[in-house]
Amino acid sequence: MAKTKSIYFCQNCGNQSPKWIGKCPVCGEWNTYVEEVIDKDVEKLKEKRNPSAKKNEENKPIPVKDVHDIEMRRLDTLDTELNRVLGGGIVPGSLVLIGGEPGIGKSTLMLQLALQLKGVKVLYVTGEESDQQIKLRAERIGIKNEQCFILTETNIQQIFKQTEALAPDVIIIDSIQTLNTVYVESPAGSVSQVRECTAELQRYSKETSIPIFLIGHITKDGMIAGPKVLEHIVDTVLQFEGDRNYTYRILRTTKNRFGSTSEIGIYEMLGDGLRPVLNPSEILLTQREDDLSGIAIACMMEGMRPFLIETQALVTPAFYGTPQRSSTGFDVRRMNMLLAVLEKRAGFRFGTKDVFLNIAGGLRVEDPAIDLAVISALTSSYNDMPVPSKIAFSAEVGLSGEVRAVSRIDQRISEADKLGFEKIFISKFNQKIDTKKLNIEVVTISRVQQLMEELFG
Ligand code: TYD
Numbered sequence: 001m002a003k004t005k006s007i008y009f010c011q012n013c014g015n016q017s018p019k020w021i022g023k024c025p026v027c028g029e030w031n032t033y034v035e036e037v038i039d040k041d042v043e044k045l046k047e048k049r050n051p052s053a054k055k056n057e058e059n060k061p062i063p064v065k066d067v068h069d070i071e072m073r074r075l076d077t078l079d080t081e082l083n084r085v086l087g088g089g090i091v092p093g094s095l096v097l098i099g100g101e102p103g104i105g106k107s108t109l110m111l112q113l114a115l116q117l118k119g120v121k122v123l124y125v126t127g128e129e130s131d132q133q134i135k136l137r138a139e140r141i142g143i144k145n146e147q148c149f150i151l152t153e154t155n156i157q158q159i160f161k162q163t164e165a166l167a168p169d170v171i172i173i174d175s176i177q178t179l180n181t182v183y184v185e186s187p188a189g190s191v192s193q194v195r196e197c198t199a200e201l202q203r204y205s206k207e208t209s210i211p212i213f214l215i216g217h218i219t220k221d222g223m224i225a226g227p228k229v230l231e232h233i234v235d236t237v238l239q240f241e242g243d244r245n246y247t248y249r250i251l252r253t254t255k256n257r258f259g260s261t262s263e264i265g266i267y268e269m270l271g272d273g274l275r276p277v278l279n280p281s282e283i284l285l286t287q288r289e290d291d292l293s294g295i296a297i298a299c300m301m302e303g304m305r306p307f308l309i310e311t312q313a314l315v316t317p318a319f320y321g322t323p324q325r326s327s328t329g330f331d332v333r334r335m336n337m338l339l340a341v342l343e344k345r346a347g348f349r350f351g352t353k354d355v356f357l358n359i360a361g362g363l364r365v366e367d368p369a370i371d372l373a374v375i376s377a378l379t380s381s382y383n384d385m386p387v388p389s390k391i392a393f394s395a396e397v398g399l400s401g402e403v404r405a406v407s408r409i410d411q412r413i414s415e416a417d418k419l420g421f422e423k424i425f426i427s428k429f430n431q432k433i434d435t436k437k438l439n440i441e442v443v444t445i446s447r448v449q450q451l452m453e454e455l456f457g
């Protein structure tokens with residue numbers, strides 16, 4: 001009879017304990033320990049199977065210049081956005097985790113990649129949907145590729161068997177939470193299963209140099225379901241985010257062993273799949289004929305990319321008791337702070353007003369450079385005086401009403417210039433910039449009051 005033992009795993013951080021405990025000593029979370037059964041005979045088997053443990057071969061140090069260069073062999077995904085977030089293409093033998101909320105478009109993105117890759121064999125392993133469902137989706141995306149194979153399987157040993165027969169160049173797993181390995185008895189999706197399957201895939205990809213993409217679900221609080229250790233095992237973690245009610249999606253690199261983590265990719269979800277958005281500013285600026293009050297355009301950065309985005313504010317008298325403060329896409333506490341600055345430094349009276357703020361496109365903006373546009377939108381609505389639509393803003397606002405410098409101002413200005421803006425307000429403290437080649441007028445200011453005079457006289 002197989003000897004089994006149970007181990008308790010923290011569902012949050014993956015820590016193990018021989019007995020149940022209420023509070024995890026490692027991550028400090030309460031009530032996260034869950035019992036999982038582990039087969040002891042299999043543990044030994046596992047050690048044997050692990051080639052690095054099998055032979056205690058000595059690894060000799062080699063000069064770094066003699067190590068193979070991986071940059072040369074990156075596989076082009078034919079998707080500008082995906083290439084960008086991966087750091088220039090798919091690295092052989094890499095394990096990439098794609099996290100995101102249900103319904104955001106992870107399966108669509110990966111199937112599109114599988115269909116798009118030309119001249120390589122791709123295996124799409126699905127444990128979530130049937131092959132007919134995948135077929136339907138593939139028809140929707142509308143790309144034909146004879147080299148794309150679908151496998152409905154959840155057992156990892158079976159998957160390896162099939163990959164040996166098929167010899168694909170790229171493997172996609174949808175999703176890691178549906179996989180199971182014979183070496184762990186607990187159900188699919190449990191911490192030990194997820195961790196063991198990921199470790200096996202990592203070993204497999206390193207041994208065979210086949211890049212593997214893993215889709216992972218996200219828990220309510222925004223973490224990739226399964227322990228944090230999952231993120232340590234894989235080489236790259238990509239987060240697919242966006243509001244399900246809007247069509248824009250952002251693919252963000254949160255970890256990358258082969259490139260920068262400040263890259264983002266932007267997509268639009270259409271009826272026939274995801275379309276890479278090459279010029280995000282154009283879609284985030286609404287087309288309008290007249291100048292309306294309460295609208296100001298901010299020039300912000302997401303990762304390394306500048307784009308222009310519309311901030312909209314509505315300030316109305318509050319009739320029902322406590323005035324309302326509400327904000328979408330922008331931190332409401334920061335909005336309150338900006339309101340207090342306007343109140344104290346520029347003589348506005350927001351105390352009896354309802355204030356609503358909205359960032360267009362369903363995006364969440366954390367770049368402080370949007371402050372100046374928020375202030376302009378708020379005061380424009382308060383005064384009911386429009387800000388001319390060809391004006392952009394890019395600066396942070398401090399507590400004493402000072403207008404502060406922001407990073408990469410040149411890129412921001414040239415983006416606004418490229419899109420035909422006529423004037424941009426920036427901080428006086430931003431370094432000298434060369435405006436000779438630009439058509440846009442750059443106005444530098446140091447205080448909020450100064451901006452109010454410039455805008456509303
Ligand atoms: P899906 O890839 O199934 O999400 P996930 O795998 O992250 O759960 O995407 C589901 C949504 O995308 C679904 O609501 C339908 C929509 N969709 C489109 O709008 N256009 C398309 O071409 C496809 C395939 C899906």
Ligand code: MG
Pocket residue numbers: 106107108128174
């Ligand atoms: Mg899916």
